[in-house]
Amino acid sequence: xxxxxxxxxxxxxxxxxxxxxxxxxxxxxxxxxxxxxxxxxxxxxxxxxxxxxxxxxxxxxxxxxxxxxxxxxxxxxxxxxxxxxxxxxxxxxxxxxxxxxxxxxxxxxxxxxxxxxxxxxxxxxxxxxxxxxxxxxxxxxxxxxxxxxxxxxxxxxxxxxxxxxxxxxxxxxxxxxxxxxxxxxxxxxxxxxxxxxxxxxxxxxxxxxxxxxxxxxxxxxxxxxxxxxxxxxxxxxxxxxxxxxxxxxxxxxxxxxxxxxxxxxxxxxxxxxxxxxxxxxxxxxxxxxxxxxxxxxxxxxxxxxxxxxxxxxxxxxxxxxxxxxxxxxxxxxxxxxxxxxxxxxxxxxxxxxxxxxxxxxxxxxxxxxxxxxxxxxxxxxxxxxxxxxxxxxxxxxxxxxxxxxxxxxxxxxxxxxxxxxxxxxxxxxxxxxxxxxxxxxxxxxxxxxxxxxxxxxxxxxxxxxxxxxxxxxxxxxxxxxxxxxxxxxxxxxxxxxxxxxxxxxxxxxxxxxxxxxxxxxxxxxxxxxxxxxxxxxxxxxxxxxxxxxxxxxxxxxxxxxxxxxxxxxxxxxxxxxxxxxxxxxxxxxxxxxxxxxxxxxxxxxxxxxxxxxxxxxxxxxxxxxxxxxxxxxxxxxxxxxxxxxxx
Numbered sequence: 001x002x003x004x005x006x007x008x009x010x011x012x013x014x015x016x017x018x019x020x021x022x023x024x025x026x027x028x029x030x031x032x033x034x035x036x037x038x039x040x041x042x043x044x045x046x047x048x049x050x051x052x053x054x055x056x057x058x059x060x061x062x063x064x065x066x067x068x069x070x071x072x073x074x075x076x077x078x079x080x081x082x083x084x085x086x087x088x089x090x091x092x093x094x095x096x097x098x099x100x101x102x103x104x105x106x107x108x109x110x111x112x113x114x115x116x117x118x119x120x121x122x123x124x125x126x127x128x129x130x131x132x133x134x135x136x137x138x139x140x141x142x143x144x145x146x147x148x149x150x151x152x153x154x155x156x157x158x159x160x161x162x163x164x165x166x167x168x169x170x171x172x173x174x175x176x177x178x179x180x181x182x183x184x185x186x187x188x189x190x191x192x193x194x195x196x197x198x199x200x201x202x203x204x205x206x207x208x209x210x211x212x213x214x215x216x217x218x219x220x221x222x223x224x225x226x227x228x229x230x231x232x233x234x235x236x237x238x239x240x241x242x243x244x245x246x247x248x249x250x251x252x253x254x255x256x257x258x259x260x261x262x263x264x265x266x267x268x269x270x271x272x273x274x275x276x277x278x279x280x281x282x283x284x285x286x287x288x289x290x291x292x293x294x295x296x297x298x299x300x301x302x303x304x305x306x307x308x309x310x311x312x313x314x315x316x317x318x319x320x321x322x323x324x325x326x327x328x329x330x331x332x333x334x335x336x337x338x339x340x341x342x343x344x345x346x347x348x349x350x351x352x353x354x355x356x357x358x359x360x361x362x363x364x365x366x367x368x369x370x371x372x373x374x375x376x377x378x379x380x381x382x383x384x385x386x387x388x389x390x391x392x393x394x395x396x397x398x399x400x401x402x403x404x405x406x407x408x409x410x411x412x413x414x415x416x417x418x419x420x421x422x423x424x425x426x427x428x429x430x431x432x433x434x435x436x437x438x439x440x441x442x443x444x445x446x447x448x449x450x451x452x453x454x455x456x457x458x459x460x461x462x463x464x465x466x467x468x469x470x471x472x473x474x475x476x477x478x479x480x481x482x483x484x485x486x487x488x489x490x491x492x493x494x495x496x497x498x499x500x501x502x503x504x505x506x507x508x509x510x511x512x513x514x515x516x517x518x519x520x521x522x523x524x525x526x527x528x529x530x531x532x533x534x535x536x537x538x539x540x541x542x543x544x545x546x547x548x549x550x551x552x553x554x555x556x557x558x559x560x561x562x563x564x565x566x567x568x569x570x571x572x573x574x575x576x577x578x579x580x581x582x583x584x585x586x587x588x589x590x591x592x593x594x595x596x597x598x599x600x601x602x603x604x605x606x607x608x609x610x611x612x613x614x615x616x617x618x619x620x621x622x623x624x625x626x627x628x629x630x631x632x633x634x635x636x637x638x639x640x641x642x643x644x645x646x647x
Contacts (some may be wrong), residue, residue, distance in 0.1 A: 040266045041140060042198055045103055045104050046104070046105055049101040049139060052096060053072075053096075053137055054092055054138055055092060057157065058132050058133045060601060063440070063447070064445055065133075067095070069444065070124065073115065074098070081094040081096075085381070085453070086382060087380055090384060098113065101185070104187065106259055109235060110257070111222075112254060112255055114250060115253065116249075116250045117248060117251055119248045122245045122248060125161060125175070134158060135160060137157075139185065140202075143202070143273070144156070144183075144204040145204065146203070154203070154273060157533075160177065161178050162208070174246065176244055177251065178207065178208050179207075179211075179243045179253050179254070180253070182205040183257050185201065185202060186202075187261060187262065200269040201264065209238070209254070210241050211226050211252040212228045228241065234256070282521070287544055287548075290545060294518070294551045294555070301559060304559065304562050330565075331562065335486045336488060337489060337570040339637075342574055346411060347411060350406035351417065351421045352577065353577065353626075354400070355398050355623050356623040357397045362387065370542075371540065389460075392461070392468075393468065395472065398421050399476060400473065400476040401476065402476070403417065403473040403475075407482075418469060421469050422469035426465065429619070430457075432616055437454075439605045443605055484638060485638060495569050498567055498569060504578075507579060508575060508578045509585075511560050511580055513583075515580055516586035523590065524594075549628075554632030556579065556629070557579050558633060560579050561575070561637065577629060580626055581623070584618045584626075587618050591617075
């Protein structure tokens with residue numbers, strides 16, 4: 001019955017949005033369980049509605065700043081809202097403001113404050129306008145947005161101001177400040193379901209007005225009446241009376257409050273923020289494109305498993321004489337070496353394979369939570385918090401599988417293996433993150449992580465993740481060694497000379513193309529969410545893409561491994577990991593193309609942030625895809641060699 005009460009539209013049903021479950025819970029009667037930050041709040045008439053200011057952001061610089069880093073009207077002691085770990089890492093700086101809003105009480109041209117801006121402050125405003133910074137406000141956990149009347153969707157935030165190009169080329173553009181805002185709030189009432197009113201929409205309409213008043217009287221926010229806008233004379237954008245910021249000047253900040261009744265329910269109030277995303281058909285095309293790749297690979301693997309392998313195994317098992325066996329060639333002849341430990345860094349391979357399992361478990365768990373609605377856009381910072389905590393709590397998987405694989409290789413340095421598993425990947429990420437955080441501090445960005453948060457991250461690493469890796473490693477070494485169906489010869493078999501197309505570099509580069517092709521279309525939407533400040537919420541599609549990626553990585557690695565073994569080259573351990581893992585190289589190359597063609601990022605710090613974070617994402621993708629390919633190939637090799645008779 002709860003799901004029926006939501007009444008999602010046809011578009012919403014096709015989105016497979018798992019967070020409808022949250023909306024369902026939120027629509028229950030009082031006393032139900034709510035997640036923090038997403039429970040509905042009902043306001044009584046004339047009850048105060050707080051407006052919080054957050055940060056200013058730009059897609060051109062990718063450097064967010066706190067709202068009060070700019071010389072706006074500010075309380076004497078702004079109260080900071082409590083923030084989770086994800087919000088801090090994203091640079092949120094949510095604080096109280098001077099704006100006074102009461103439920104269902106309209107206000108017309110209310111004076112906020114008067115500021116005398118000097119040349120330095122005006123220059124800062126002009127710089128922010130040139131970099132296309134937008135202001136982020138929050139009311140009742142809804143972000144402020146501007147509505148696009150032509151296309152019917154909204155864009156989060158509103159610009160600080162605007163510039164007008166000069167008529168002549170040798171002249172500088174004129175900059176103007178938005179010093180008046182109309183705050184349009186929509187509310188919903190349903191006396192049968194709840195008492196009071198619920199806010200279901202927040203629209204910001206900015207104006208630039210060079211305010212006028214009677215200069216003979218002392219200026220007061222409470223008593224001064226402006227001639228440019230008042231309750232009888234609403235604000236308008238008059239091109240002849242814009243608020244210029246070319247020189248030092250005094251600026252009066254004002255605002256309107258307008259309340260509009262709406263039939264939109266609280267559970268559907270986020271829909272307007274999601275309409276600006278690309279159409280569903282593109283996601284469907286992405287799924288179909290990826291499924292075609294999977295079907296092709298599945299057919300190839302099925303042909304190998306059901307036809308070639310069955311015939312080869314039957315022929316090999318029916319051989320009666322040694323001479324017949326010696327005349328045979330192909331993958332069957334390397335049975336005495338196929339499980340020989342890799343010559344190059346078996347310790348490192350086991351660590352990477354174990355860390356990949358940890359990342360895979362984190363990704364799968366995150367998708368499940370997202371499908372259940374725990375990571376909805378209303379739960380600000382929830383996705384990043386979940387990723388970090390789930391990675392930490394999955395540390396035992398890394399220790400367990402790294403230990404078992406290292407034990408199969410005959411390794412004895414189990415302490416070193418455990419420590420490397422717990423510190424190698426997190427250490428690399430932490431070093432890159434620390435370098436980027438130093439750059440953010442140098443720019444004064446709000447996304448610069450404070451020292452206390454860094455200490456919390458280190459505590460999560462060494463206080464939770466490391467002990468869990470130790471526990472997993474202990475049980476992994478206590479467990480019996482992976483059973484292999486054939487014995488390894490004492491003397492390694494000679495590997496015949498290989499053709500150019502079987503060279504490891506060629507095979508590895510080829511192996512990553514199809515896994516990347518399976519996700520490249522969906523990757524475009526994820527990149528837009530990361531760097532163009534859009535909302536990504538189609539976790540149903542993303543879950544399907546993850547399963548398709550798993551199938552693609554597993555099947556392409558099995559096919560490449562089979563052809564390698566047929567050429568009597570038994571060195572498949574590292575190549576199986578790198579073949580599917582090379583998709584990360586194509587991911588990074590895609591990031592370079594996206595930077596050059598889709599973004600307008602300028603400056604060393606902003607570019608370093610982009611490529612630094614994309615490097616971390618590429619390393620995570622490398623471990624994820626490499627792990628899937630490796631363990632699938634390990635299963636395949638054990639399977640086929642377990643089917644032949646060997647003395």
